[in-house]
Amino acid sequence: MKKIIVTFFVVFSLVSLRSSAQVSINVNIGSQPLWGPVGYDYVDYYYLPEIESYYYVPERQFVYLSNGRWIFSASLPSRYRGYDLYRGYKVVVNGRNAYLNINNDRIRYAKYKKVHNQRAIRYSNDPRYYVIKGHPHGMPPGQAKKVYSNGNNNNKGNGRGRGAANGKGKR
Numbered sequence: 001m002k003k004i005i006v007t008f009f010v011v012f013s014l015v016s017l018r019s020s021a022q023v024s025i026n027v028n029i030g031s032q033p034l035w036g037p038v039g040y041d042y043v044d045y046y047y048l049p050e051i052e053s054y055y056y057v058p059e060r061q062f063v064y065l066s067n068g069r070w071i072f073s074a075s076l077p078s079r080y081r082g083y084d085l086y087r088g089y090k091v092v093v094n095g096r097n098a099y100l101n102i103n104n105d106r107i108r109y110a111k112y113k114k115v116h117n118q119r120a121i122r123y124s125n126d127p128r129y130y131v132i133k134g135h136p137h138g139m140p141p142g143q144a145k146k147v148y149s150n151g152n153n154n155n156k157g158n159g160r161g162r163g164a165a166n167g168k169g170k171r
Contacts, residue, residue, distance in 0.1 A: 030131045031057050034122040035085035037092070038129070045098040046090040049109045051080050054099045055090075063099045070099060086122065089115045 027041045033055070036046060045063075046055040053064035053076065061072045076083060089112040093105070121129045122136065130137045 028057060029128055031060070032121060032129075032132060033057075033060070033085070034120065034132060034134050035090075036121050037090050037118045038121055038124045038126060040092050041128075042094070043092050044094040044096075045092075047093050047098070047105050047109060048083075048085075048088055048090060049105075049112045050088050050114075051076070051083055052102065052106060053080070054093070065102070086120045087116050089113075089118050 043057045055062050062076050091109050
């Protein structure tokens with residue numbers, strides 16, 4: 001009987017451990033650049049097919065090949081000076097060292113080299129992006145959450161006021 005109880009306890013512990021591990025969610029919306037595409041709560045890398053380079057979101061660095069070596073830089077090299085990050089297509093690639101898959105990504109995402117219809121975060125009206133520094137609707141971190149989680153009644157009151165009636169009704 002003791003063995004059955006111990007076995008049950010061990011199995012129950014493992015099941016609860018596994019279920020709690022599945023609950024953790026990563027979100028890095030505030031780290032994404034204004035030129036990033038909308039619709040993603042978490043991003044490791046953007047692959048930029050037109051210039052065959054990457055952008056590493058957590059470190060805010062461009063990653064590109066130069067003379068066979070990977071370069072990590074805060075800006076793109078001069079050869080891409082005219083590249084418009086807002087207009088170019090970005091492919092979200094999550095995983096460690098995604099740039100090491102450049103040969104596969106060149107082939108897989110070549111069809112996006114001339115695609116320019118992706119909406120950038122800067123032009124989004126989604127409140128979750130308002131925390132990004134420089135967003136036109138920008139707010140200090142945490143403010144968007146406070147303002148837009150309040151029932152979203154568009155500042156029309158709570159429904160208990162007298163309203164703005166034009167008549168001479170009873171008071």
